[in-house]
Amino acid sequence: MSKESKITLAIVDDHPMVLEGLKSLIQSQENYQIYSFTKGTAFLDFITGNEVDLVLLDIVLSDGSGLDFCKSIKKLSPKTIVIGVSNQAERSIIFQLLQNGASGYILKNADSQEIISCIKEALNGKVVLSKEVQEIMLTQPVYSYELPKITKREKQILQSIAEGNTSAQIAEKLFISLITVETHRRNLLQKFKARNMIELVRIATENRLM
Amino acid sequence: MSKESKITLAIVDDHPMVLEGLKSLIQSQENYQIYSFTKGTAFLDFITGNEVDLVLLDIVLSDGSGLDFCKSIKKLSPKTIVIGVSNQAERSIIFQLLQNGASGYILKNADSQEIISCIKEALNGKVVLSKEVQEIMLTQPVYSYELPKITKREKQILQSIAEGNTSAQIAEKLFISLITVETHRRNLLQKFKARNMIELVRIATENRLM
DNA sequence: AAAAAAATCATGGTATATCGGGATTGTTCG
């Protein structure tokens, strides 16, 4: 496909300076047709009526999670190759993104060569991870092979705990018994094998479960 | 000074794509002499032997805090104007940066016009905040006008707590009495007026006190 | 060297969280 027509590439990031940087980095080395978006929803609209070969998708967007956008993109346009872009690299986030159909994950501190080569390899159907991401995947300890699933109520309570509320305050706010709140706490601690709520909140935050 | 010689501008950011983006955004509109760095220490070396009119300084750098670098820069070269660049805007961080001698703070989601106008105004001696930063300064609730100061030992203990350790575990690790650890906890809670350690860890994290 | 701040340890008490077992309703889904 690279011989017949120009490759179409999209960048979705809500930081204009990152957008501009990626555009300039890529254009300086390759001749692609580049579209850029600052909103995930704007890109979803675009892809409904246009073909895009590859998209560099920021994971943290103002109008939603990149994880969800990735899923939507692959649904609307399965051929489009998605590469996640982010400045953090948490093992589980990367897994989640790949499970949602992405072909790669690069960190914002990757240099230009890395970015270019990742794009090229992804276009050739490979799964690409930037250097540092690879290291993290190898070295970061595996908390649990599968992240525990969390119910609606548990999520709600966990959020409230993370804000600093005590069980009693939460019970009052949610109109349930103190005992119920404590049961949820106990279940959460067990699910995550955490020693206490501080550790639990940390794990949940790192994995964006709240 | 703008008439005689080119204005010298530096960008310090450990994300090549942000670096490139800023450079390209600025160069497309103004004719400055631009130097870029991915390490704060590299820039400190540079400024020891060179004059720089203005520096765009990322607050989160791999080799140290932008807050500290700002202080060092103003010490080595008081004339150099420092503008903080970051993707988060916590009230207290902005205050801290300004107290360390910075002339402005812009968010990474600022658009090109905003960036350019901020740079120009800062060069004219003004204190500049990008739009969204201004809003945050106005709307974000003021936890405490001055952030409590935290001692070495307290910081150490707070970090250990944030990892999920109990007081007993911390006492053992630091070879001090359980009672001492609990005293530190109590002092920390009082200083920050926090209800419990979960809230305290949240506040400390938001303000990069660990 | 004196004053201030930081780090240490202490007593005794209250509150909250954590643990280990149940049990009862709904809801959801194969």
Place this chain on the structure above:
DNA sequence: CGAACAATCCCGATATACCATGATTTTTTT
């Protein structure tokens, strides 16, 4: 329709955190 799951509630016990107050020693600052 049952079987899993979610959400709710309960008892009794222990562990840990939090509160009030105070004191000694070491370190830092003036």
